[in-house]
Amino acid sequence: HLSKLPDVGTTIFTVMSKMAVDHNAINLSQGYPDFPSDPALIELVVRAMRDGLNQYAPMPGLLSLREAISEKTASLYGRLYDPVSEVTVTAGATQALFTAISAFIYPGDEVILFAPAYDSYLPAVELYGGKARVVQMKPPAYKPDWEEVESLITDRTKMLVINSPHNPTGTVWDEQDMKTLQDLAVRYDFMVLSDEVYEHIIFDGIHHQSASKFEALAQRSLVTASFGKTFHNTGWKLGYCLAPSGLMEEFRKVHQYNVFSVNRPVQEGLAAYLKDPRNYLNLGQFYQEKRDHFLKMVSGSRFELLPSSGTYFQLLDYSSISDEGDVQFAESLTVEKGLATIPTSVFNPGGEDFRQLRVCFAKTTETLDKAAEIINAVQ
Ligand code: PMP
Numbered sequence: 001h002l003s004k005l006p007d008v009g010t011t012i013f014t015v016m017s018k019m020a021v022d023h024n025a026i027n028l029s030q031g032y033p034d035f036p037s038d039p040a041l042i043e044l045v046v047r048a049m050r051d052g053l054n055q056y057a058p059m060p061g062l063l064s065l066r067e068a069i070s071e072k073t074a075s076l077y078g079r080l081y082d083p084v085s086e087v088t089v090t091a092g093a094t095q096a097l098f099t100a101i102s103a104f105i106y107p108g109d110e111v112i113l114f115a116p117a118y119d120s121y122l123p124a125v126e127l128y129g130g131k132a133r134v135v136q137m138k139p140p141a142y143k144p145d146w147e148e149v150e151s152l153i154t155d156r157t158k159m160l161v162i163n164s165p166h167n168p169t170g171t172v173w174d175e176q177d178m179k180t181l182q183d184l185a186v187r188y189d190f191m192v193l194s195d196e197v198y199e200h201i202i203f204d205g206i207h208h209q210s211a212s213k214f215e216a217l218a219q220r221s222l223v224t225a226s227f228g229k230t231f232h233n234t235g236w237k238l239g240y241c242l243a244p245s246g247l248m249e250e251f252r253k254v255h256q257y258n259v260f261s262v263n264r265p266v267q268e269g270l271a272a273y274l275k276d277p278r279n280y281l282n283l284g285q286f287y288q289e290k291r292d293h294f295l296k297m298v299s300g301s302r303f304e305l306l307p308s309s310g311t312y313f314q315l316l317d318y319s320s321i322s323d324e325g326d327v328q329f330a331e332s333l334t335v336e337k338g339l340a341t342i343p344t345s346v347f348n349p350g351g352e353d354f355r356q357l358r359v360c361f362a363k364t365t366e367t368l369d370k371a372a373e374i375i376n377a378v379q
């Protein structure tokens with residue numbers, strides 16, 4: 001039989017996390033915390049289970065959770081999404097992204113991606129017959145050249161997929177980027193899928209520029225978010241999608257047959273937990289301290305440290321250490337030195353290998369210190 005996704009193998013996250021286990025390596029590869037979620041949140045979820053709230057949630061998500069999401073979004077970004085018709089709770093951002101792409105992309109539609117790009121966008125676009133046009137972003141800034149973006153727009157351009165704060169580079173788009181994007185979206189009439197899973201993990205006093213803050217942009221955007229990133233429980237796979245009702249109606253047509261609805265007791269717990277803004281507003285400071293501790297610990301190493309303004313990722317450039325390709329370099333580092341990272345070329349299929357590794361600093365001080373020892377010993 002013919003494969004619908006001939007170029008797709010096992011994702012790098014599975015490969016590197018397995019390699020880390022097989023070689024007993026410190027795992028700074030796949031992005032997830034190695035410390036627990038707030039016990040108060042766990043208690044809320046467990047209580048919901050004990051209270052018997054274990055049957056299907058409503059198709060778009062619990063109304064109380066959708067209301068809490070709507071309130072959070074309005075207070076942070078100033079746009080009111082109607083909890084009834086414009087908010088849908090999903091099985092993580094991955095499902096929201098996939099559902100959004102499948103609901104809107106027809107064969108022959110062109111989708112503009114910004115490389116390096118999170119690895120789930122391209123297969124979803126291709127599975128629905130879309131054609132990706134890729135804007136290559138380059139180190140150290142990893143920001144798009146907007147003239148290049150405009151030059152790739154054609155009358156078949158249906159959607160742009162954006163991601164700020166950006167995995168894997170830690171780059172954050174500013175207000176001007178969003179205004180330029182908004183102008184293009186209105187002028188050329190395309191949709192935007194805005195992956196904002198790291199919205200609260202942003203440093204140095206920078207403010208997240210959500211697509212929902214820009215009214216003309218918000219009218220043509222689907223915004224995706226992830227509770228796993230925000231509340232340190234990536235294994236719960238809970239997230240959501242925001243969109244104006246016309247777009248959300250189409251999104252839900254797919255969602256209802258894709259999953260119908262998602263984890264009920266976790267939704268119950270999150271609905272209560274989300275009411276206290278301190279539970280997410282302190283996250284930037286929390287991760288900034290981790291970033292700064294890690295940077296201090298590895299400042300004397302031979303790796304060049306790229307700027308990270310958001311996400312829980314940091315890029316390490318090893319081009320002055322080795323000429324090896326990054327997949328090979330990451331494998332040797334895991335197998336021979338005991339440290340698993342992500343080679344960034346996997347986010348850039350067909351593009352350049354910039355000789356950079358991504359490390360995840362969502363780890364305890366103890367883990368970060370052990371990792372730093374290995375990084376500092378690389379000659
Ligand atoms: N988008 C980006 C940019 C991510 O980094 C991740 C998680 N690694 C996701 C989407 C998926 O989020 P979730 O785990 O909620 O599916």
Ligand code: GLN
Nearest residue numbers: 013014029030031032167
């Ligand atoms: N988002 C996580 C990362 O970038 C991993 C998600 C996954 O394993 N698919 O590391």
